[in-house]
Amino acid sequence: MRFSDVIGQDEVKRQLQRLLSEGRMPHALLLAGPEGCGKLPLALALAQRLLCSNPTPEGDSCNECKSCRMAAKLAHPDLHMVFPVFKPSGQSAGAVSDQFLKQWREQLAETPYFDRNTWLQRIGVENQQSLINVSEAKNLLNKLVSVSSQGGYRVVVMWLAEQMNTEAANKLLKMLEEPPAGTVFILTANHPEQMLGTILSRTQRIDCKPLTDEQIACALQQHCGLQPDDAQAVAHAAEGSYIKALQQVNMHADTAQFFDLFVLLMRLCYMRKVKELYQWADQLAQWGREKQKAFLAYCQRMVRENFVYNFHRPELNYMNRTEADFAVRFARFINERNVIGITDELSLAQRDIEANVNPRMVFFDMALKLIVLLLQ
């Protein structure tokens, strides 16, 4: 990650580059600001710049030297990552970030703009507490006693520093105050007010502002291939958060895919194509559980909308253009004889998915029942 890859934040970039060029880089820095403004990307770009052996005249990392290549893959021995984790069941020792480095790299390869929920889903926790705990702090101290393996800076990037518990914070205090030579801590926080005063007082704070609509719209066109009008609309609703903007874009993509698969399901059921229905079920079985549930919720909504469509009361219908076009031909198949049965089958499938029943069987079974229901 280079500074030039970070969306907007020109003022913060200039500030960081000035600290670097004047040799005033503090040993503990806190990037604070609202979620989705790009604090983690900034932290990663700064880390790579600190580790780079051949920075550009503009003050960015070169992205070509060995250090840059290792840093970009998050595989630099002097780059340490700390983020909230949880203790997997059955593990007696406290959990540390290093255990989740594989998932962390996967996430960052996808995008460095993501929130805590996305991260927790990736590491397989939904409702558990995640923390930066004292085992993490001890692990970090152990790693930092040894000298830098490459002879240059050693960088610690801590994501969501407000999730550090008191015990861990106390353990790190001394290190933050007097770190070994050449060590730079880069903390990021959405809610610095939740952090201990003793930690705050030992860091130099830099505030990052929300992104502008233009910056978000421009990035959406560049990275997600959105048309200017769509990009502008999404950017406006994102309220300065590129994370929110990406979630919007992904939701639109999901809806389009859900629509196609709903239509396919209805066609295959109507034509009694059992073999193809099995393949359809198999395709959905590859998805994550959350997406499977979201799809079934979408199908229930479509069934309801098509049922309502028959009453010719457009003010009661909430469909997009594509969905409404489909309803013109399809709505007559959803009637008072089958609407409850179909909805029940869809919600039953949703419950089975929730209860971890084999998704291929759930979807295939449901499809077979829909064949009968659709012809009523």
Ligand SMILES: [Zn+2]
């Ligand atoms: Zn470099």
